[in-house]
Amino acid sequence: MEEKNETFTYTYSAKEQEEIRKIRDKYAPPAREETSMEKLRRLDRSATRGATVVSLILGILSALIMGVGMSCTMVWGDRLFLPGIIVGLLGIAGVVAAYPVYAHMVKRKRAKLAPEILRLSDELMK
Numbered sequence: 001m002e003e004k005n006e007t008f009t010y011t012y013s014a015k016e017q018e019e020i021r022k023i024r025d026k027y028a029p030p031a032r033e034e035t036s037m038e039k040l041r042r043l044d045r046s047a048t049r050g051a052t053v054v055s056l057i058l059g060i061l062s063a064l065i066m067g068v069g070m071s072c073t074m075v076w077g078d079r080l081f082l083p084g085i086i087v088g089l090l091g092i093a094g095v096v097a098a099y100p101v102y103a104h105m106v107k108r109k110r111a112k113l114a115p116e117i118l119r120l121s122d123e124l125m126k
Helices: 014-027 036-075 077-125
Strands: none
Touching: 036 077
């Protein structure tokens, strides 16, 4: 009988292995627990994130409404002048209200997160 020597050849590719690792890491459960400093940073960021989104949406929509009012007064001024003024003023009021809405939401969220943030910061400072 003849003996067959079967060999396996493997070509190592560092780029390919790195890509495989990155894809695998997306689907694998977290390997480590979040540290106190990471949690403190995450909580601090979360205090403003929602308020930023809401105030941006309010400001952008209000600016668009103000533009509609301006268009009504400038283009169709003969019949939509007064409604255009009213719509424009509503848009201006929305733009002006965007920052107070932001400040109120941040204040409320920070009050809610304060005990946990203070506990974590005390823990980290010791």
